[in-house]
Amino acid sequence: MTDTLVAFDDVLASYDPAMGLEVHVELNTVTKMFCGCPTEFGAEPNTQVCPTCLGLPGAMPVVNGKAVESAIRIGLALNCDIAEWCRFARKNYFYPDMPKNFQTSQYDEPIAFEGFMDVDVDGETFRVEIERAHMEEDTGKATHVGGATGRIHGADHSLIDYNRAGIPLIEIVTKPILGAGAKAPDVARAYVSQLRDLIVALGVSEARMDQGNLRADVNLSLSPKGSGTLGTRSETKNVNSFRSVERAVRYEMSRHAAVLDAGEKVLQETRHWHEDTGVTTSGREKSDAEDYRYFPEPDLVPVAPSREWVEELRGTLPENPVAKRARLQGDWGYTDLEMRDVVAAGVVGLIEETVAAGASPQAARKWWLSELGRRANDAGVDITDLGVAPAQVAAVQALVDGGSLNDKLARQVFDGLLAGEGTPEEVVAARGLAIVSDEGALSAAVDGAIAANPDVADKIRDGKVAAAGALIGAVMKEMRGQADAGRVRELILEKLS
Amino acid sequence: MPEITRDEVAHLANLARIDLSDAELDHLAPQLSVILESVASISGVAGDDVPPTSHALPLTNVFRDDVVVPGLTPEQALSGAPEVEEQRFSVPRILGDEQ
Numbered sequence: 118m119t120d121t122l123v124a125f126d127d128v129l130a131s132y133d134p135a136m137g138l139e140v141h142v143e144l145n146t147v148t149k150m151f152c153g154c155p156t157e158f159g160a161e162p163n164t165q166v167c168p169t170c171l172g173l174p175g176a177m178p179v180v181n182g183k184a185v186e187s188a189i190r191i192g193l194a195l196n197c198d199i200a201e202w203c204r205f206a207r208k209n210y211f212y213p214d215m216p217k218n219f220q221t222s223q224y225d226e227p228i229a230f231e232g233f234m235d236v237d238v239d240g241e242t243f244r245v246e247i248e249r250a251h252m253e254e255d256t257g258k259a260t261h262v263g264g265a266t267g268r269i270h271g272a273d274h275s276l277i278d279y280n281r282a283g284i285p286l287i288e289i290v291t292k293p294i295l296g297a298g299a300k301a302p303d304v305a306r307a308y309v310s311q312l313r314d315l316i317v318a319l320g321v322s323e324a325r326m327d328q329g330n331l332r333a334d335v336n337l338s339l340s341p342k343g344s345g346t347l348g349t350r351s352e353t354k355n356v357n358s359f360r361s362v363e364r365a366v367r368y369e370m371s372r373h374a375a376v377l378d379a380g381e382k383v384l385q386e387t388r389h390w391h392e393d394t395g396v397t398t399s400g401r402e403k404s405d406a407e408d409y410r411y412f413p414e415p416d417l418v419p420v421a422p423s424r425e426w427v428e429e430l431r432g433t434l435p436e437n438p439v440a441k442r443a444r445l446q447g448d449w450g451y452t453d454l455e456m457r458d459v460v461a462a463g464v465v466g467l468i469e470e471t472v473a474a475g476a477s478p479q480a481a482r483k484w485w486l487s488e489l490g491r492r493a494n495d496a497g498v499d500i501t502d503l504g505v506a507p508a509q510v511a512a513v514q515a516l517v518d519g520g521s522l523n524d525k526l527a528r529q530v531f532d533g534l535l536a537g538e539g540t541p542e543e544v545v546a547a548r549g550l551a552i553v554s555d556e557g558a559l560s561a562a563v564d565g566a567i568a569a570n571p572d573v574a575d576k577i578r579d580g581k582v583a584a585a586g587a588l589i590g591a592v593m594k595e596m597r598g599q600a601d602a603g604r605v606r607e608l609i610l611e612k613l614s
Numbered sequence: 615m616p617e618i619t620r621d622e623v624a625h626l627a628n629l630a631r632i633d634l635s636d637a638e639l640d641h642l643a644p645q646l647s648v649i650l651e652s653v654a655s656i657s658g659v660a661g662d663d664v665p666p667t668s669h670a671l672p673l674t675n676v677f678r679d680d681v682v683v684p685g686l687t688p689e690q691a692l693s694g695a696p697e698v699e700e701q702r703f704s705v706p707r708i709l710g711d712e713q
Contacts, residue, residue: 146680147681148680153678153683164688166686168685179676179677179678180676180678181677182678183680184680185677209629259705274697274706275705276704277702277704279691279703413668413669415668418674
């Protein structure tokens with residue numbers, strides 16, 4: 118069934134959006150939240166399990182201190198208060214991805230609460246209030262067998278791998294985000310994007326959205342414009358890229374508006390996001406089946422972080438990413454637009470390292486944003502996983518600056534680097550990529566090009582200098598790109614003056 | 615005093631996936647009421663200076679170092695499973711939806 122949608126501008130004419138974002142961050146601790154099982158990604162199924170995370174009778178959980186430390190640091194970085202005393206709670210539900218039949222979480226006593234994050238949207242600052250950040254554990258992974266699409270519907274049974282069950286999660290919940298209006302989709306995207314930057318800067322998670330280290334749930338509701346009320350919300354689960362967060366908000370705004378325009382009621386329900394088609398579909402309606410009967414976890418004693426410990430952890434916080442970005446933009450001399458592009462591409466850290474290795478900020482930006490960004494995109498990998506190191510980019514640029522490579526040859530050096538052919542210098546030597554600085558060879562090639570293109574040569578003699586491009590092209594082809602185009606141009610103009 | 619109704623017992627049984635017959639509901643509902651009343655009598659004893667207690671031991675901050683401890687082999691982990699497929703626990707088709 119296809120949803121009826123209202124054009125985005127028409128939504129805004131009649132309604133105010135309210136959003137709530139819930140982001141689950143999978144911590145990068147070596148072991149799980151309540152047991153010593155490893156957390157390594159991609160292990161064979163059910164090889165990282167023990168009686169505790171399988172929920173076997175009598176098994177006793179013990180809290181991972183490192184996970185508590187990470188939770189407190191995340192809370193502090195989000196300007197939260199840190200609880201002086203808090204407990205874990207059992208969230209009871211029957212679903213085979215949780216073998217204990219409850220998830221150990223926190224209920225009304227989160228470790229961190231009442232914070233905020235200032236989000237930058239097109240140069241404007243928008244404050245997103247944080248309700249809470251609490252500790253919990255991840256679930257196992259279910260594979261549905263028998264259904265045509267691998268989804269639940271139509272499956273005849275499911276296979277469960279509990280390697281992921283019990284990996285520490287921090288769930289960060291915003292307060293209702295009001296007043297964003299037309300910028301609601303951008304605010305949602307910017308919030309998740311900046312939150313990821315913060316998590317990366319803290320070093321508490323791999324923060325790979327494609328591997329599910331960071332998962333966003335998007336709550337959205339509409340209310341009649343200016344009414345100041347809150348409408349019924351939908352909750353779109355597992356939106357796993359920045360762009361999808363923006364698209365999901367936009368889609369749900371358009372869908373809600375159509376429901377409301379038709380005089381119907383929005384159902385309070387879970388929606389599934391479909392990355393390929395950019396739509397949401399109905400999951401399950403929230404009902405009284407969702408009665409989790411939370412109660413304090415009797416097997417875990419309360420967590421009471423001393424104020425000394427909290428202050429010690431506050432001292433370990435990295436520079437705030439927003440402040441850092443402003444500082445780097447100043448240092449690098451980027452325009453607002455250039456800075457926005459590198460932030461959106463997620464290459465700020467890579468450029469920082471490339472500049473530290475000696476490249477100019479503009480050269481670093483050029484390589485990461487266009488050439489390497491395109492290659493990562495083509496390969497379908499995160500740019501940080503492309504396989505080219507910032508120091509290598511700086512080394513390639515040094516060869517360009519020194520006159521032994523031009524940009525075109527440099528691109529071939531990147532081919533070699535990606536093929537694992539060694540250092541930039543080794544690739545240049547092995548592939549014979551260095552620019553020919555032999556004036557004799559260059560001069561002969563220019564003479565050849567002039568002789569082969571007498572019409573063009575005449576035009577240049579008549580003063581149409583722009584025609585030189587055709588001859589430069591011919592010379593560069595003859596030299597297999599291994600010439601300095603600027604020097605070729607000089608030679609052509611000298612010979613035809 | 616808290617009174618637990620037959621409907622509430624039926625609801626809780628459903629949440630706990632316990633299949634109770636009408637006769638069992640009739641039998642259990644009054645019993646649960648009596649149990650709740652007995653437990654509730656404790657709050658009559660505790661004064662205002664006694665905070666609600668969730669743990670018997672006066673401990674906080676019992677933490678584990680983030681160090682791997684060997685767990686079970688997949689064979690051990692799956693040994694109690696009624697059905698196993700592809701080194702995973704095989705479970706019946708899941709109605710409803712993922713959490």
